[in-house]
Amino acid sequence: MTEATIRLADCYDGLLMDLDGVVYIGNDAVPGAAEALDTAQACGLPACFVTNNASRPPGAVAAHLQTLGIAATPSTVSTSAGAAAAIAQGLVEAGASVHAVGGEGVAEALRAVGLTPLRTPQQHPRANEPPRPSAVVIGFGADVGWRDLAWASYWISGGAHFIATNFDRTFPQPWGAAPGNGVFVSAVHEATGVRPTVAGKPEATLFHWAAQQRQWRRPLVVGDRLDTDIAGAVNSGYDGLVVLTGVTDIHDLLRADVRMRPTMIASDLAVLAGSLLPIAAVGVSDDRWQASGWSAT
Structure with missing residues (x-):
């Protein structure tokens, strides 16, 4: 040396x-x-x-790594969903409801810090509207759709904190690049005029x-x-x-x-x-x- x-x-x-x-x-x-x-x-x-990637909880990431011969446990994995949940924890009261948009990794991260994940309601806003969440966290999920983004926009426009796990424009797939979480976040920003706090790289x-x-x-x-x-x-x-x-x-x-x-x-x-x-x-x-x-x- x-x-x-x-x-x-x-x-x-x-x-x-x-x-x-x-x-x-x-x-x-x-x-x-x-x-x-x-x-x-x-x-x-x-x-x-x-x-x-906020869609998978740390346990799922660790399990994948183990199949590749890599020594990993949930405690050795940190996701952008976890960092986003930490941001939310600092902005809202303990136990508060947070609209969780994305895969299970987002909801699990919110539960881990004592917050209550709220999934997208099936009815339209103002029709038997559930209690308003204190914040909205948007992370990647393959099943995220228009209704998720519509409710997120509605609640953010009403004053809920807007947090994004990451702003990756694309999500790699075996056949090429697909829309990533940044596309979802941009759509809500365009609809509300509110810029999110971004947790990820x-x-x-x-x-x-x-x-x-x-x-x-x-x-x-x-x-x-x-x-x-x-x-x-x-x-x-x-x-x-x-x-x-x-x-x-x-x-x-x-x-x-x-x-x-x-x-x-x-x-x-x-x-x-x-x-x-x-x-x-x-x-x-x-x-x-x-x-x-x-x-x-």
Whole structure:
């Protein structure tokens, strides 16, 4: 290890890990990912799996990871639904009703913080209207429809707090990109004129919440996307490691805006138990790039 390189386990107290493109791709684990995470854990670098996908509860995410040979439990998973529920908890009274739009992950997260999830009524507004919720949380769900968004708009226009788990415009599917939660959130914003508080990446809330839950003071964000994972790390004040097993390639890195630049780059997760050269350690002198005794023009 050269003077400029760092051993990750000596510098960070935990890993805030993205999933798709980092730990797995589609239905398959990224080669070597399970072994790399086991080795990192043994070196004192535990992982928390952080996902913008609010549709699945932590238990379902952990069960999926276990089928891929990755040691995970519900306590090692933090979702944008959990972060959104934490925001709601800080805005409304204990036990308050919150309109839960999305998959079961949204309702479960609200229950976990002592709030009462309210599913979309089947009748039209003002027809035997149920008690108004104090807040509306919108997260992804494959069955979200017009009626869900109509009731959400009605209640938000009436003063309910508007919280979005994330603002991802697309949701990856085996056949290509499908509309994501950002499309649902945008529709409600257009209908009400109210901007939501967003919990998920690239906002800082999800990363800060996940780190605070584990009492980590200096976590390392690991991801494959510059616009969510690394931008989220920058917004959170955390270092970011981008791996090249997902959507980002060298050309993307060279064009990256300063708000999306990682601290470190690696080909895959095998580096977690090793050492890396931070990009900041690369300097320029006499029109030459220099690092660890190497130089290039």
